[in-house]
Amino acid sequence: MSLKEKHTQLIKTEAKRLGFLSCGISKADFLEEEAPRLEKWLEKNMHGEMGYMENHFDKRLDPRLLVDGAKSVISVLLNYYPEASPETENYKISKYAYGQDYHHVIKSKLRQLQEFISEAIGEVNGRAFVDSAPVLDKAWAAKSGLGWVGKHSNLLTQQVGSFYFIAELIVDLELAYDAPVTDHCGTCTACIDACPTEAITEPYVVDGSKCISYFTIELKSSIPGEFKGSFDDWMFGCDVCQDVCPWNRFSKPHQEPLFDPHPELLSMSKKDWEEITRDVFQKVFKKSAVKRTKFEGLQRNIDFLKK
Incomplete structure (x- = not known):
């Protein structure tokens, strides 16, 4: 087993221990396929009043502009599917917002993962991202083999569907990279x-x-x-x-x-x-x-x- 594979295995095992559903890794590179798609989406004003979506266009597509010397994007999923939901004849809130704000919960787990990497592997520079910076979460998760982007534009997996959060650690450490999975939406609409x-x-x-x-x-x-x-x-x-x-x-x-x-x-x-x-x-x-x-x-x- 190469050193890259050994490090990758260590990271994935620790991610699982911290409670993440899964962990996938891809090379920190320019997102070629997403660039024209994002440009077209913005041109059509599909972001409405979300002006921030127009900012940092280049950074959204290239993680190396967010973290100096970035080599890998470590993507993780965290399940939020609830045990119980309010009665159907009621006003509704999205399941992801039932409990505590996910930003804090995930950030804390990612920091632990980052600390683990530094302790187990050595000095590794990186940043944790939880929906709080110009990072295309779903694109990276799909690139890292964690699922495919469905027709509703959410990440989907055959094993657990789509009720989970996506977050990343972008690091300056070379790792073994995962391959994307195939799309399983078929003819379903x-x-x-x-x-x-x-x-x-x-x-x-x-x-x-x-x-x-x-x-x-x-x-x-x-x-x-x-x-x-x-x-x-x-x-x-x-x-x-x-x-x-x-x-x-x-x-x-x-x-x-x-x-x-x-x-x-x-x-x-x-x-x-x-x-x-x-x-x-x-x-x-x-x-x-x-x-x-x-x-x-x-x-x-x-x-x-x-x-």
Whole structure:
């Protein structure tokens, strides 16, 4: 076994020990296929008011501009599929936001992985990325063999579907690289057919400016009236394209206590949500990603959903 393979094995074993679903590694290089795709998506204004998507175009496509001397992108997946969900006849929030904010949970695990690499291998420079810098997570995860990007533009795996977070460690260490896996969407169009706002304009293309997640989280101005009645009761995020995906019948509940929902989250009724106070919001979403939309944002979303 070469030194590269030995180091790779050590990293993957430790990633598993830390609770990651899987770990894949690819060469830190320019993302050639993604460049024209991203350019076209931005030109068509599919990012809506997410102005930050236009920034750092080159850095999004080349990890060597983010980490000096970068040689490898270590991608990891962390399951967030919940054991239980609120009743169906209720306002809904995306499953990823049930528990504590994933940024903190994953960042802490990645730091541990980084420390392990330095202790076991020697001085390795690198940076951890959790959805917080211009990194194309799904592209790197697919390149690293962790799954394929489905028609709904989420990463998919045959074993566990798509309810997991993706994060990276970009390091200046050469490792053994994984090969991408094949696409298994076939002729299925379940996600395209089910999208309540028809945001999936064609297979593998999502118009972000029409997505319920965009309207309920990213959009700071008022939600366009033309979408009234088409939100399917989603008040924060949306899981429709993942819920209908046949591969998600293989999703298994996560084992991360920090992702467990606040007890009140599962017991609140529509009426409770409509009358939510700032205090209840602070208590139920104390460390949650829902705080991104703020109390006023959640109220705006609920008001929009009211019949």
